[in-house]
C-alpha cells in the first residue's frame with residue numbers, strides 16, 4: 709500500500725522548469741496536506757530534473773515521467789490513473805503548471821467538492837471570473853471555442869474548456885477510463901460530456917492570469933483540431 713492523501717493535484721508539464729517551484733509553493737501555501745503529481749513528457753528544458761530535486765525534500769511532490777510529448781489530455785488521463793492507484797485520494801484536482809490558474813482558488817475548488825459537487829470547474833465565464841492580459845484575438849478564440857462546444861454538445865457549464873477543476877475520485881475515474889482525446893482543450897470538453905447525466909457540476913469563478921514564464925503550447929493547428937474533435941463528439 710502506498711501513502712494516502714485526501715487531495716491529489718495533477719499537473720501536466722512540458723517545458724515548465726521556471727514555473728514548477730512557484731507552483732509547488734503555491735499549492736503548499738493554499739492546500740496544505742495535499743499531494744502533487746507532475747506528469748512530465750521528457751521536457752527538453754529539464755523540468756523533470758527540477759521536480760525530482762524538489763521531491764527529495766517534499767515527499768508529497770511526485771513525478772511521473774513519460775517518454776515523449778503525448779498531449780495534455782493523455783497526461784491527465786495517465787496522471788489520474790496513477791494518482792488514484794498510488795495515493796487513493798477522495799478528490800483529484802487538475803491545473804496547469806504555469807500559474808495561469810491561481811493556487812489561491814484551490815481551497816474553493818476543493819471546498820465545492822467537499823460540499824457535495826462531483827466536479828467543480830474553475831470558470832472564467834461566471835460572475836466574478838475573467839481573464840487578465842488577453843488580447844482581443846485570444847479572448848475571441850476562447851469565447852468562440854466555448855460557445856461552439858456548449859452549443860454542439862448541449863453542455864450547461866459556462867467554461868467548458870477550463871483545465872482548472874476538482875473531481876471526486878469516482879468522477880476522475882470515469883474521465884480516466886472513458887478513452888477521451890489525448891490532446892488540447894477537446895479533452896476538457898470531452899470529459900464534461902463523458903460524465904454521467906446525474907453528475908453534480910458547479911462552477912467556481914477565477915481570473916486566468918498571464919503566464920509567469922515560458923511559452924504557451926496552443927497554436928492554430930490546435931484550434932482546427934478542437935473544431936473537428938467537438939464535431940465528432942457531437943455525433
Ligand SMILES: Nc1nc2c(ncn2[C@@H]2O[C@H](COP(=O)(O)OP(=O)(O)O)[C@@H](O)[C@H]2O)c(=O)[nH]1
Nearest residue numbers: 720721722747749778779780783804805924925
Ligand atoms: N505532459 C504534458 N504537458 C503538456 C503538454 N502540452 C501542454 N502541457 C502542459 O499543460 C499546461 C497547459 O498548457 P499551456 O501551453 O499553458 O496552454 P494555455 O494556457 O492554454 O496556453 C501547462 O502546464 C503545459 O506545460 C503535453 O503534451 N504533455
Ligand SMILES: [Mg+2]
Nearest residue numbers: 804806808924
Ligand atoms: Mg497556460
